[in-house]
Amino acid sequence: MRECECVNAIKLTGLRKSFGTVEAVAGVDLEIADGEFFSMLGPSGSGKTTVLRMIAGFELPTAGTVELGGRDVTRLAPFERDVNTVFQDYALFPHLSVQENVEYGLKVRKVPRKERRERAEQALASVRLTDFGSRRPAAMSGGQRQRVALARALVNRPKVLLLDEPLGALDLKLREQMQVELKAIQREVGITFVFVTHDQDEALTMSDRVAVFDGGKIVQVGSPEEVYERPASAFVAGFVGTSNVFTGEVAKALFDRAGTLSVRPEKITFDGDAGAPGVVAEVIYAGAVTRYVVDLEAGARVVVVEQNRHGSPGTGLRGQRVRLSWHDEHVIEIPERKEPSDGA
Known part of the structure; x- marks a missing residue:
């Protein structure tokens, strides 16, 4: 039986981008599978959006290559690449109906009227806007306009859809709804989605895999569970969710071993009889959960999260003496950061 010779939807090799003396992307190697929902996660200035723009063709790399479906497209113009991009600013034409907005790209490509109408209707159906074709964008909610922009990108049937923080302008509740809808749409249409965000909840909710960016480099790639439960560095532990990180004498006192160690706040419990002693410095009610800030006698300030099951x-x-405990399997040993060589 022959093994599958599968071609990645995207392959980036040695990708670098400099703006004057500033190196925005400092050597990225990455492979994204066909049909994968892949997220690029990181703080502002970490290089994730620049990488997305180089995949789209809006920026040319200083060094390295971009391959789409096994084809080197590094020097090709955006319209020569089989990708479409959805931005945070949906850029819909206000004087056109929803149907006309979705058809616009096909019209520019001189697709026959009957075919472009049918394809636009199919695209609107895929984003659950079948009955909205005659509306103008101004008469729609933010979430509906976001789906129109998505339909306009999908109607061209690209191999890869790039999404540059498309949910950033939505309110929290609508953003959470759209996270679920985007993942469902991606499964239905079956194409590769590459999603850029600085919101770790979005990345964890929707992605098959996540690449965490810092300083123009990828510092970890893995499934949401891998990135959250087994962070590769103190930066990842702190950026992807909240984490209590312990080093030096504090780590020795709490865990009886050296190194950099971490315990997630939801893994820590209050224990009346045993555990590390401390004083509750702050209590923060956040609806579904309560966060406690505890100053331990060992010299660390930690965060504990409990669900409000009983109100x-x-x-x-606040101000009370407590003891905190955790299970050994929830203690994460964070590898020491190694500086890459010049060729990395």
């Missing part, structure tokens, strides 16, 4: 706990614990 609000109030602020009664």
